[in-house]
Amino acid sequence: MRTQVCIIGGGPSGLLLSQLLHRKGIDSIVLERKTRDYVLGRIRAGILETGFVDLMREAGVGARMDAEGFTHTGTVIAYGEEEFGISFHDHTGKDVMVYGQTELTRDLYDARAAEGGNLVFNVDYVVIHDAKTDAPFVTYHVDGTEHRIDCDYIAGCDGFHGVSRQTIPTSVRREYEKVYPFGWLGVLSETPPVHDELIYSWSERGFALCSMRNANLSRYYIQCSLSDSPDDWSDGAFWSELKRRIPSRHADALVTGPSIEKSIAPLRSFVTEPMCWGRLFLCGDAAHIVPPTGAKxxxxxxxxxxxxxxxxVQVYEDKDTAGLDAYSERALARIWKAERFSWSTTNLLHRYPDQSAFDLKMQRAEIDFLRSNDAAQKVFAQNYVGLPY
Structure with a gap:
């Protein structure tokens, strides 16, 4: 087979790239190691920056998002019994959209299927060849049979554990990582959200987040030990602990119910440089990971x-490689700013096992400063809604 762009990874980033390219008349093939149902079964975040919302609309897949998504104009920061709001709209003139990643991915799958997109599932043994030449190709297996795709460019959208990043020689790439000494225990429940906006809550017992997917589907998180297992936490134990970590007025209003999904996510910050090698370009988790604090x-x-x-598009329409030549530099410039915001917000709101009394006082002072300083709130809001591309 031959295509213009071979996309490795059939998650939201790979699908979005394929859909955008299709609308410009550029062919692509998407390789996914799992099934469509498996990808759609993964529970992920659902807070979209304004730039992402605009990309979905540009890709022609924004109708259901616009109809069913929830526009959020701000967020709530809580500490102990105190809380304050930060208005994104007042500080930036922009908002964020709450729309589950599962639904977003479903929209992209449906659009690619309706338009005859070439998606290959259940692929194994993906190998990227000759990425440093003008004739790269990808081999893979399906049901034990090897296949080959010749292409002009390769987009590695296959996540942290995929083959794309590993294809770049260790003599070329440099990796930066911070592993945090805690995780997030998350519960999804068919219950109404406790608040119209997200609540990020600092407490002496650890961080908590009250979020939502829709009017009757809520997502809650609490900071937990990396040694914990979801099986260690009954639904009752989770709800009791969550109530201890949020202001009592929200705890009293919290509607609890059986969990329909429960999982623990470790937290890490990770970036690899560069994000391209020859005609191979890394996207998303293949190149970088952020803590979920701040939804980046x-x-x-x-x-x-x-x-x-x-x-x-610049290459195929104008025969100009300037955009691809600058891809890694441009992408990393924005990525490091997003990493800074996620790292900073994580440090602001979580309890670390080795925090001293001084550290706790500084953390509280940082929260008080954010509460009282308009300029600090503006910076927070600018980062949350998304820095410009």
Missing amino acids: GLNTAASDIHYLYHGL
């Missing part, structure tokens, strides 16, 4: 897709 994971993938998509 999916959104940083979207910014990568923005830069890569426009670079590819």
Whole structure:
């Protein structure tokens, strides 16, 4: 087979790139190691920056998002019994959209299927060949049979454990990582959200987050030990602990119910440089990971897709490689700012096992400063809604 762009990874970033390219008349093939149902079964975040929302609309897949998504104009920061709001709209004139990643991915799958997109599932043994030449190709197996795709460019959208990043020689790439000494225990429940906006809550017992997917589907998180297992936490134990970590007026209003999904996510910050090698370009988790604090994971993938998509269009429409030549530099400049925001917000709101009394006082002073300083709130809001591409 031959295509113009071979996309490795059939998650939201790979699908979005394929859909955007299709609308510009650029062919692609998407390789996914799992099934569509498996990908749609993964529970992920659902807070979209303004840039991501615009990309979905540009890709022609924004109708259901616009109809069913929830516009959020701000957020709540709580500490102990105190809380304050930060208005994104007042500080930036922009908002964020709450729309589950599962639904977003479903929209992209449906659009690619309706338009005859070439998606290959259940692929194994993916190998990227000759990425440093003008004739790269990819081999893979399906049901024990090897296949080959010749292409002009390769987009590695296959996540942290995929083959794309590993294809770049260790003599070329440099990796930066911070592993945090805690995780997030998350519960999804068919219950109404406790508040109209997200609540990020610092407490002496650890961090908590009250979020939502829709009017009757809520997502809650509590900071937990990395040694914990979801099986260690009954639903009752989770709800009791969550109530201890949020202001009592919200705890009293909290509607609890059986969990329909429960999992623990470790937290890490990770970046690899460069994000390209020859005609191979890394996107999303293949190149970088952020802690979920601040909702940047999916959104940083979207910014990568923005830069890569426009670079590819520039090549095919104008025979100009300037956009692709600058891809890694442009993407990383924005990624490191998103990493800073996620790292900073994580440090602001979580309890660390080795925090001293002085550290706790400084943490509280940082929260008080954010509460009382308009300029600090503006910076927070600018980062949350998404820095410009």
